[in-house]
Amino acid sequence: MKTKLFLLTAFLTKVLTMSIPQAEEDAIELNGLNERSSSCAELTEHGKCSASCPCPKGECCSKYGFCGPSSKYCDNQMVTTKKATTTKKTTTRKTTSTKKTSTTKSSSTSKSTSTPGMVIYLPNYTLSSTINLLNYDFSDIDVVNYCFFRLDSEGNAYSTYESVDFKLKSIINLNTVVKEKYPHLRTILSIGGATGSKDFNKILSSDSRIVTAAKSIANAMEEYLFDGIDIDWEFPKTDSERESLVTLLKKIRYYIGNDKLLTLSSSATASNYNGYISKYEPYLDWFNLMTYNYAGSWSKVTGHNAPLYDIPGDINKQTSVHHTVTDYQNAGVPNHKLVIGGAFNGKVWKVNSSTNNGYNQSGHYEDIWTYKKLRTENILSSAKKAVSPWVRTWHSDAKSPTLFNPNTKMYISYDDTEAMCERAAYAKKNKLGGFMVWEVGQDYDGELIGSST
Secondary structure (H helix, E strand, O other), X not given: OHHHHHHHHHHHHHHHHOOOOOOOOHHHHHHHHHHHOOOHHHHHHOOEOXXXXXXXXXXXXXXXXXXXXXXXXXXXXXXXXXXXXHHHHHHHHHHHXXXXXXXXXXXXXXXXXXXXXXXXXXXXXXXHOOOOHHHOOOOOOOEEEEEEXXXXXXXXXXXXXXXXXXXXXXXXXXXXXXXXXXXXXXXXEEEEHHHHOOOHHHHOOOHHHHHHHHHXXXXXXXXXXXXXXXXXXXXXXXXXXXXXXXXXXXXXHHHHOOOOEEEEEEEOOHHHHOOOHHHHHHHOOEEEEEOOOOOOOOOOEOOOOOOOOOOXXXXXXXXXXXXXXXXXXXXXXXXXXXXXXXXXXXXXXXXXXXXXXXXXXXXXXXXXXXXXXXXXXXXXXXXXXXXXXXXXXXXXXXXXXXXXXXXXXXEEEOOOHHHHHHXXXXXHHOOOOEEEEEOHHHOOOOHHHHXXX
């Protein structure tokens, strides 16, 4: 009876102190309490473990208290060789430490006080060849979005690149060694991506899979010591899918609490969400606006990949970063929750005419070239100087450069250090939450990052 009274009291306390809407949480509140309790039966039911509650045969108990068969669990097992009293003390200290970390983070990462600042996407595949994680300079970076984890058909979160994430210990190094060196740094686990989210509509078509996904995502965040979660669903296409995203964000927020970060990588075209942006906003710390890809293979003529402002006379009638920001503001998102995006790559066309150095001309879309390629393959000799016969043109209306080769009639819309400075200044002038980039592996010797801060 005392136990039931204790659980009921805890339940009521949680309801009264939660700041997010609770109308639909009645069915899972008590499950959430049970999930956080310490009895062995309940730990086992939810795939958790402790020194006194071991995992099923064939699985290992990780030092963070979760069961699993792979090396990520068995290479980092909980210490169980000490006598029972010592082991129990160690386990208790782990639980206390988790709560202490959460409390410490709340002052700097709570929804009411957090500011994104400089946000970078760090794809795990860059860590196998392009970026040396332990030597990388994170001094000017505030938030790392580590990407990507995906969801399986039942909604369970999993690594897309285990050899990098776990065998190379990229995740654990990021969240221990790197954070110790850069204590200001916050890390977020990004779920989905252009390819990784293509089946989200099927996965999240049932309430049970949404709950499974939310729990699994929250467990992954806790297991690997991240400070939050980023959902990158490109993109819900029907109102049913948009509503599923609302439910997913709501469930994730419930399971991770308000002292952890929850963000959404969102389309530059606000109308794609058909009025649902205002429904996402209460659960999010900020939106990572993918304010690039305004022109591409679908464009009738050459344009700008990521213009800061709308361009008079543009045949594509494409919009801009400023246009996107205005749309999100009109949808009710406060400025501090808007993070504009910058692309470290450009779009390439082969055009039919040299007029305007290839801009606003018909042609054939070719490819995406990274800024790093422009700097290493004899196209740019410095950040703002083209190698002949390439010609660099600065477009003052778009606040972006283009490159054109009159011999090959190749046209490239990209952003350089000058363009990044313009976007960083725009974010500061308009009191936006910050500036996000896709992605750091496409930079060259930190030139673009250095001009974005």
